[in-house]
Amino acid sequence: MKECGKKNFLNILMNKLILFLLFIICSLQVSVEEGQVNFDKDAYPFTSETKESLFYSLLNELRCPKCQSSNLAGSNSPISNDLKREVYELVVEGKSSRQIKDHLVDRYGNFIIYNPPIEPATYALWFGPFILILLSALVIILVRKRII
Amino acid sequence: MKKIIDALPLVVFASLIIVLFSFLSDKDDQLETALIDSSFPDFNLGSLSDESRLLTKQDIIKLPALINVWATWCIACRVEHPFLMKLKEESILTIYGLNYKDNKLKALDLLERDGNPFEFSIYDFEGRLAIDLGVYGAPETFFIDKNGLIRERHVGVIDERVWEEKFSKYLNE
Amino acid sequence: MIPEFGHLILIVHLVLSLLGGTLPLLVVYANYRSLEISIKKLSVTLFILITISFLSLIYSFLVDDFSVAYVAQNSNINLPVYYKFAATWGAHEGSLVLWILAMNAWLIGFIFFTHSKDKDFLATVFSISCQVIFAFSLFTLFTSNPFERILPIPPLNGADLNPSLQDFAFTVHPPLLYFGYSGLLIPFAIAVSAMLFKKDTREWASYSRPWTLLSCSFLTLGIALGSWWAYYELGWGGWWFWDPVENAAFVPWLLSVALFHSLITSQNRGVFGKWSILLSIFAFATSLLGTFLVRSGILTSVHAFALDPERGLFILAILAFFVIGSLLIYSITDFGHVEENKYELTSKEFGFLLNNLLLVVLAISILFGTIFPLIYEAFTGGKQISVGAPYFEIILFPFALALGLLQGVALYLSWGKSSSFSFLPRLFIESLSIFSLIILILFVLFDNLYLSSFATIFLASWILVGTLQITKKRNLSYWNFLRKRLAVTFAHAGMAILTIGVGVVSSYSLEKEIILSPGDSTEFSDQTINFQSIDDLLGPNYTSKSAVVSFEDGSELSNIVTEKRTYLPSGQITTEAGIQADLFKDLYVSIGDNLQSNIWSFKIQIKPFIRWIWLGALLIAIGSFLAGVKQFKRR
Numbered sequence: 001m002k003e004c005g006k007k008n009f010l011n012i013l014m015n016k017l018i019l020f021l022l023f024i025i026c027s028l029q030v031s032v033e034e035g036q037v038n039f040d041k042d043a044y045p046f047t048s049e050t051k052e053s054l055f056y057s058l059l060n061e062l063r064c065p066k067c068q069s070s071n072l073a074g075s076n077s078p079i080s081n082d083l084k085r086e087v088y089e090l091v092v093e094g095k096s097s098r099q100i101k102d103h104l105v106d107r108y109g110n111f112i113i114y115n116p117p118i119e120p121a122t123y124a125l126w127f128g129p130f131i132l133i134l135l136s137a138l139v140i141i142l143v144r145k146r147i148i
Numbered sequence: 149m150k151k152i153i154d155a156l157p158l159v160v161f162a163s164l165i166i167v168l169f170s171f172l173s174d175k176d177d178q179l180e181t182a183l184i185d186s187s188f189p190d191f192n193l194g195s196l197s198d199e200s201r202l203l204t205k206q207d208i209i210k211l212p213a214l215i216n217v218w219a220t221w222c223i224a225c226r227v228e229h230p231f232l233m234k235l236k237e238e239s240i241l242t243i244y245g246l247n248y249k250d251n252k253l254k255a256l257d258l259l260e261r262d263g264n265p266f267e268f269s270i271y272d273f274e275g276r277l278a279i280d281l282g283v284y285g286a287p288e289t290f291f292i293d294k295n296g297l298i299r300e301r302h303v304g305v306i307d308e309r310v311w312e313e314k315f316s317k318y319l320n321e
Numbered sequence: 322m323i324p325e326f327g328h329l330i331l332i333v334h335l336v337l338s339l340l341g342g343t344l345p346l347l348v349v350y351a352n353y354r355s356l357e358i359s360i361k362k363l364s365v366t367l368f369i370l371i372t373i374s375f376l377s378l379i380y381s382f383l384v385d386d387f388s389v390a391y392v393a394q395n396s397n398i399n400l401p402v403y404y405k406f407a408a409t410w411g412a413h414e415g416s417l418v419l420w421i422l423a424m425n426a427w428l429i430g431f432i433f434f435t436h437s438k439d440k441d442f443l444a445t446v447f448s449i450s451c452q453v454i455f456a457f458s459l460f461t462l463f464t465s466n467p468f469e470r471i472l473p474i475p476p477l478n479g480a481d482l483n484p485s486l487q488d489f490a491f492t493v494h495p496p497l498l499y500f501g502y503s504g505l506l507i508p509f510a511i512a513v514s515a516m517l518f519k520k521d522t523r524e525w526a527s528y529s530r531p532w533t534l535l536s537c538s539f540l541t542l543g544i545a546l547g548s549w550w551a552y553y554e555l556g557w558g559g560w561w562f563w564d565p566v567e568n569a570a571f572v573p574w575l576l577s578v579a580l581f582h583s584l585i586t587s588q589n590r591g592v593f594g595k596w597s598i599l600l601s602i603f604a605f606a607t608s609l610l611g612t613f614l615v616r617s618g619i620l621t622s623v624h625a626f627a628l629d630p631e632r633g634l635f636i637l638a639i640l641a642f643f644v645i646g647s648l649l650i651y652s653i654t655d656f657g658h659v660e661e662n663k664y665e666l667t668s669k670e671f672g673f674l675l676n677n678l679l680l681v682v683l684a685i686s687i688l689f690g691t692i693f694p695l696i697y698e699a700f701t702g703g704k705q706i707s708v709g710a711p712y713f714e715i716i717l718f719p720f721a722l723a724l725g726l727l728q729g730v731a732l733y734l735s736w737g738k739s740s741s742f743s744f745l746p747r748l749f750i751e752s753l754s755i756f757s758l759i760i761l762i763l764f765v766l767f768d769n770l771y772l773s774s775f776a777t778i779f780l781a782s783w784i785l786v787g788t789l790q791i792t793k794k795r796n797l798s799y800w801n802f803l804r805k806r807l808a809v810t811f812a813h814a815g816m817a818i819l820t821i822g823v824g825v826v827s828s829y830s831l832e833k834e835i836i837l838s839p840g841d842s843t844e845f846s847d848q849t850i851n852f853q854s855i856d857d858l859l860g861p862n863y864t865s866k867s868a869v870v871s872f873e874d875g876s877e878l879s880n881i882v883t884e885k886r887t888y889l890p891s892g893q894i895t896t897e898a899g900i901q902a903d904l905f906k907d908l909y910v911s912i913g914d915n916l917q918s919n920i921w922s923f924k925i926q927i928k929p930f931i932r933w934i935w936l937g938a939l940l941i942a943i944g945s946f947l948a949g950v951k952q953f954k955r956r
Contacts, residue, residue: 086279107182130719140678161648
């Protein structure tokens with residue numbers, strides 16, 4: 001009996017939660033709408049939140065060519081500041097993430113992006129881990145008792 | 149078969165050690181330039197010596213040439229200055245300067261005092277042309293061949309040895 | 322005189338460790354019983370010697386003996402006393418001595434706490450450990466002698482300790498990490514001896530398990546402290562950067578976790594014997610490999626070790642000798658009588674096997690990604706590439722997902738074969754409720770939902786519910802049940818909490834760079850940011866611009882101080898981020914550039930749930946520590 005009551009309570013709770021979730025997911029659509037942005041004190045003012053978040057996420061993905069072990073977000077060196085400005089101007093112009101990365105790669109090489117391109121020379125890097133796990137899983141399921 | 153599987157970890161690890169050993173030899177920590185064999189980027193910047201004179205790519209006419217990125221805050225630039233003067237005095241090739249994020253007065257002072265190896269210096273206070281060239285520090289030196297293509301870049305002090313190893317071959321093409 | 326004394330003691334230690342590395346083997350293998358020595362006495366002697374040597378190095382720092390090159394490079398008259406003390410292990414040479422000290426400490430622990438009737442086996446483990454200690458001492462004395470003098474004219478003052486290391490967390494982080502790395506020596510030595518003696522899997526696994534758990538505990542703490550340090554000291558709010566130095570610690574951690582899970586199986590069921598041996602070897606190997614990568618200079622890294630290819634060559638030689646040697650033994654050992662316990666695909670054994678597979682392939686992938694730029698450069702003739710956070714996050718995600726799903730069901734599985742999977746629907750429903758609850762809390766706190774965080778948060782709920790096993794039928798009362806399984810509950814719940822932290826902080830973080838002069842204010846999220854004032858401060862060995870920035874969200878006002886320090890001896894500038902820490906969100910501000918007379922740029926950030934990452938790591942460390950200690954009690 002006790003077990004049953006618990007189950008009942010759980011069901012009710014679940015229903016309430018699902019309702020609430022639906023409700024907030026609906027309201028979410030509204031809150032994502034671009035609101036009034038107050039940017040007079042911003043170092044990098046944007047007219048839209050999408051552009052702003054693109055800008056800051058790019059700073060985290062781009063490598064500072066001078067300090068080398070830091071991204072642009074984490075560096076205050078003069079070259080980083082110049083590159084931030086460059087990225088800022090490109091974002092404001094409405095360039096996409098891909099275009100901006102290409103723009104910088106054309107000048108600084110692939111070194112400048114922390115995410116290596118997918119090309120024949122990097123196939124091992126990108127697909128190696130997954131091939132390795134599939135292969136070893138296969139081997140282990142087939143012959144697990146003999147080798148381990 | 150079993151023996152081969154047992155020896156596998158050994159083989160893999162031994163090859164890793166060999167690979168790592170080969171990486172140990174002294175490493176050149178220069179960044180490659182992405183601009184090899186591409187034409188010199190467009191720019192529109194003032195001249196260091198004459199504010200009113202606007203320079204563009206069309207002003208770089210005496211080819212082949214070196215483009216040297218320099219600044220007064222850069223200590224290593226002073227080290228290579230005599231070598232650049234020598235290149236100029238022996239009329240080996242033209243050198244254009246790219247004065248990078250510098251104080252104009254100090255820069256002109258330095259050229260006055262130590263001599264001016266440059267045909268002219270582009271004044272790039274904001275580092276705009278520098279970004280288009282993929283510059284990440286000073287000094288840097290680019291070789292532009294007679295067709296206006298970038299053929300080589302050197303990061304750091306340029307001297308007799310670097311000139312012989314990296315640049316002189318393009319001059320004799 | 323004291324440095325010479327320390328140097329001399331280090332040489333005596335070298336000689337004795339060579340004796341320890343050879344004599345017992347002669348006794349065991351050539352049967353020269355007359356040469357038999359007390360390994361207990363020798364291990365204590367070695368420990369005392371290295372401690373004296375280390376103390377004399379500390380002494381040289383405390384009395385500002387700048388005629389010692391290492392002190393001159395890493396200390397300064399004006400350095401606060403506490404940092405002079407901590408500077409002892411602030412750079413390569415001193416950290417090696419500490420490392421050797423740690424290895425000796427583990428060895429003593431092993432000798433005194435392992436109760437085995439097989440004296441020859443213990444002597445062999447001792448001897449192999451002494452060989453590694455000897456190799457490290459040789460390395461220290463020949464390439465990295467911390468006692469080297471600058472004579473005849475010593476400098477009047479030292480160059481100073483790297484300012485970013487002048488910080489509490491960073492004085493504690495290296496010792497913990499070195500203790501973690503060096504602890505892996507014991508499972509390695511046990512594994513090699515086990516092969517030489519053809520030890521029963523269950524027996525040697527029981528010797529190895531506590532030390533693996535304890536090393537893992539230290540590694541966890543060391544890595545977590547390093548992450549915390551990077552978060553507040555590097556000034557941009559990142560807590561994990563996938564830098565080579567971090568990967569070099571993460572890979573041995575993954576392998577040590579894989580190893581103790583494998584050892585549980587080996588000890589209880591007698592299976593995975595060969596696998597556990599390989600893992601012991603590779604966990605030790607990667608702890609050395611990480612050191613090689615970071616200190617040989619072949620990779621660019623944030624950590625400022627003095628780089629030297631000769632040192633790299635030496636570490637590589639140590640690595641090659643011990644690891645190739647032990648793998649050679651592995652390849653020729655005949656593991657004749659392997660216990661054959663049958664286990665089904667639904668068994669606990671198979672669960673551990675999958676866990677190991679995922680952890681090991683993940684470790685290999687991270688290692689490969691770390692050295693891939695070098696491989697790429699070699700194969701493409703000098704083209705360069707960066708492999709960083711975005712790549713590693715993409716790779717990590719599917720592995721973490723699989724590991725987490727497995728972790729959730731792991732504790733329900735039984736040895737041999739799990740009879741029923743009827744727990745799954747309830748596990749799923751309860752995870753979903755916890756998940757919804759967390760989402761609800763996040764919505765209440767931050768007025769926003771990010772789909773990108775859903776997978777991670779569900780995973781965390783799944784792990785949590787699976788760990789607490791509320792649904793499982795049992796005879797014990799629930800609390801007794803949890804108390805019996807305190808260690809695993811701590812560790813697995815820690816993983817769940819860490820996962821929530823990672824999921825929330827990577828989706829809900831906000832950041833912005835702003836420009837303010839004193840008195841200005843601006844809006845950021847639901848906060849009003851006000852730049853109150855900026856003042857000049859004078860620290861013991863630095864000058865500082867100290868800015869007060871207030872955050873106000875209607876109900877609460879917090880004044881946060883962020884500093885830009887200029888350390889006097891080196892002129893180096895560091896940013897001290899100001900953080901208002903809270904369980905649910907950190908307010909983070911770091912001062913940037915002085916743009917004009919009184920106008921400054923700031924980076925402001927809101928980092929929700931970031932504390933949960935380190936809280937989770939702390940629980941994992943406590944859990945594996947308890948599990949390790951429990952192994953001693955059991956005997």
